[in-house]
Amino acid sequence: MNKQNKTEHLGVAGNKNIHQDWRVASLILVHLYIIIHLLLWYVFDLQWWGKTAMMGIPSLLAGHINAAAVMVVLIFGSILFYGRGFCGWACHMRGVVELSDWLLRKLGIPKYKALAKNNTLINTRYRWLFRIGAIYILTIGVIVYWVRNKYNFYIDMKSPVPMADLPGYNNLLFNEQSPINLALHVNGFSYVDFMYGLSGFVFIWFVMGVVFNYFYGQGAFCRILCPYAVLLTPLMNLNPLQKKITRVADCTGCRKCSNNCPQGIDVSREIYHFNGKVINRECIKCYNCLDACDDGVLEDTGKPAIPQVIPRKEYIKTPWLSETKHLQIPEEKIGPVTDFFSFVFALFAGSLFSILGGFWFYVGAIFGFIGFRKAASLFVAASVEKG
Ligand code: SF4
Ligand code: SF4
Ligand code: SF4
DSSP, rough: OOOOHHHGGGGGOOOOOHHHHHHHHHOOOOOOOOHHIIIIISOOOSSSSOSSSSSSHHHHTOOOOOOOHHHHHHHHHHHHOOOOOOHHHHHHHHHHHHHHHHHHHHHTHHHHHHHHHHOOOOEOTTTTHHHHHHHHHHHHHHHHHHHOHHHHHOOOOTOOOTTTTSSTTTSSSSSOOSSSSOOOTTTTTTTTHHHHHHHHHHHHHHHHHHHHHHHHHHHHHIOOOOOHHHHHHGGGGGGGTTEEEEOOOOOOOOHHHHHTTOOOOOOHHHHTTTTTBOOOOOOOOOHHHHHHOOOOOOOEEEEEOOOOOSSOOOSSSOOOGGGGTOEEOOOTOHHOOOOOHHHHHHHEEEEEHHOOTTTHHHHHHHHHHHHHHHHHHHHHHHHHHHH
């Protein structure tokens, strides 16, 4: 496999892929860690340390300082110094999103191939409302539950067991009301139960990764829906010494970096307008831009940028106002009103599904979002045809 093919799934067109090899290794290690942790905890009954995941947010809300809560605090702290490196290198969901992207490219589905070819990322005007709505729905139940029941502060790195801070947890994989479930304790499940629960989880990931990517381009979950982005992005750009993607040599303005950013950041524009730095809060430090730049112009550093010596052609500051220049394009035939109501409908559908357990929220929200928008597009197309 040549280097070009190796990095194909990551959208990298340049010749270097050193960062991507390390990053893929890191994302695989995160999943190995999760598997080993679950096996130790549930199969071998070795409960040394508790859950380490974004589920630490429910724990923090419940006043429980456990391993997950500590991890969340460390992630937040790391952003002040390194930016959202956690997202690019250690978030297991990012691994799922990128694996889905790789799978869709390998399958060669024409629609996805067309999106991937030009790094087309479909986006929406009100995604911030969507993300805020998602974090509200995912946490409000926890807050109400713990305030009403037994809000108590304690510190214990081993306790509680994974997911126990979510209301409706009853030693089950999903909420106790979910029809698809799995008893989570040693000797509590057969292999059939295990496969049943695992299938439910794989289905949720499939919807969050493959289905969402298929309709909205690579990394759709991170760009449009991830509720944790709401908590992570305000911490970006607070520390003037925070490491950022920075121009460390003269830039030719070729835009290879921009065309390879999976988050749709116009890197070339950012370093042109913001003192040689990428200040966009959506940067997940994946380093695709570094790898794509044949001239080695970019580095992740807290040091000031090198001044541009050869003047670059004037660069438009608001490329999103020009459809042909912006990397993230709005969906065809979706106007602002439909756009807004698609969020409302998606959040409603997500809320209904979340009765089955937190993760089912995403299935409901994604199907609601896609379904509403597709129906609206068909309706508009039919009206135009009639008119
Ligand atoms: S945006 Fe969300 S899902 Fe994506 S990498 Fe960051 S925390 Fe993970
Ligand atoms: S940073 Fe590199 S890839 Fe990006 S526009 Fe400049 S020379 Fe091209
Ligand atoms: S700006 Fe560079 S490091 Fe940041 S998300 Fe885009 S490609 Fe990745």
